[in-house]
Amino acid sequence: MVTRFAPSPTGELHLGNARTALFNQLLARRAGGRFLLRIEDTDSERSVDAHTRGLMADLRWLGIEWDAGPDREDGLGPYRQSQRGARYAQELAVLERTGAVYPCFCTALELSLSRRAQLAAGRPPRYAGTCRALTESERAARLAGGVSPTLRFRVPGGERIDFIDMVHGPQSFLSDDIGDFVVRRADGTAAFFFSNAVDDARMGVTLVLRGEDHLANTPRQLLILAALGLPTPAYGHVALLVGADGTPLSKRHGAASVRDYREQGYLPEAIANHLFRLGHSSAPHGLLTREEMAHAFDPAHLGRSPARFDEQQLKVWQKDAVHRLPAAAAREWLAPVLPAGLDEQSAAAFTAALLPNLLLPGDASPWVEIVFGAPPALEPEAAELVRAAGPGYFSAAAAAAARAGGDLPAIAGAVRAATGRKGADLYMPLRVALTGRAHGPELAPLLKAMPPGKARERLARFA
């Protein structure tokens, strides 16, 4: 099995595209096949090289690696469409020779006028066929006039085009519903329907799993492939991803690209796991590794209805992924909010203490201040607890801290001996005196992360 992901570098990696990339890679990996990355940059106006690099970086960050692509060429490339012009010219020449395509001299203005007129008349806005039956001399005359034509595919009349969609089942379209479409632009570059279909065939792609927006266009590609005598891949069209409000996912929803979430501190494993179950179901629950995903991915369980990219659900995965972060990776993830120049050991202790309570790195910022900064002011609730505990409580605590440093059991033990308190009565005053807050991470590891002497100093304030 050979699958592919074929983005056009006109922006950042969209979550919906990231999902189709993930599905395709999983499909190939599970079957022991190959996964290709092809950059569809035939539109030089909108294609930006920086986006190609960004796309590849985001894909790799997400853990999606390709077997062949622009930076990993094999004999079937190049994997940038902008470099495949000569190949397209060859195929196009075949189509011209067989009369499957014809030059069209209509201007953009004529075409849009025609479209508008048809729409107004309650008809589908299809190409009217103006240039379809031009004679050789008429063509020569227009050519002489200096107009460079596009090439249109001559869609045969009265045919039925059938194919089986892997997710939607049997599909049937009428060729009479399809207007003649452009396969080569006036500037000589190949158009999407053509280059996309031809490349899939030439690169040996056997399964095209893509967004549902391509479903109704598939017959056009089948027509091209048939005219060229090229093999057709199997097709599958997954429903689009929508936002929490059910409308197509876009910037309006705050974030729609992988980059957006990456910059907020979301982990690739969290995003991949969320995407994995959107429009797809698999038996195992819980956070899956890449291997587990490849094993559990089931194309028979691809959904036909649009799935919502739900941030609340993403956060559940994120929490899980954060909790499972190995110590070194956790420190790196938290590095942006850690104080500059913090020693390795303190950073490790702080990270270990905070990790169970974090969703995003920014959540740790207040605690950086509490642990490493000046003694925190007490919240009203906290002040009340301190007052109720009284100076005796804190002189015992401070004395114990002076002896034992950041060892919570030692401090608590000393206070218990001095006051007879236990449970919440014993621990809460310590917590609020040390952190200023009634809520927070587990106290024992937090104390270990505090610079030496800080605990004693803070407890002594109330002695």
Next chain:
RNA sequence: GCUCCCUUCGUCUAGAGGCCUAGGACAUAGCCCUCUCAAGGCUGUAACACGGGUUCGAAUCCCGUAGGGAGCGCCA
């Protein structure tokens, strides 16, 4: 406008005529555990868009309605 696709708990989904008094996960509520939070354990609330058929029997098949989406580009 025309063609096509879609519609099960809040969310992701299981479900291919009787196994469905519709299952699971997450979210949510309550309880337990507990120095707080988190984690964990237990219990609960919660859905077949609507209307007609077909059938002994329909979430599952057919028709229609409503709602959502896509395509009809010298964009991909």
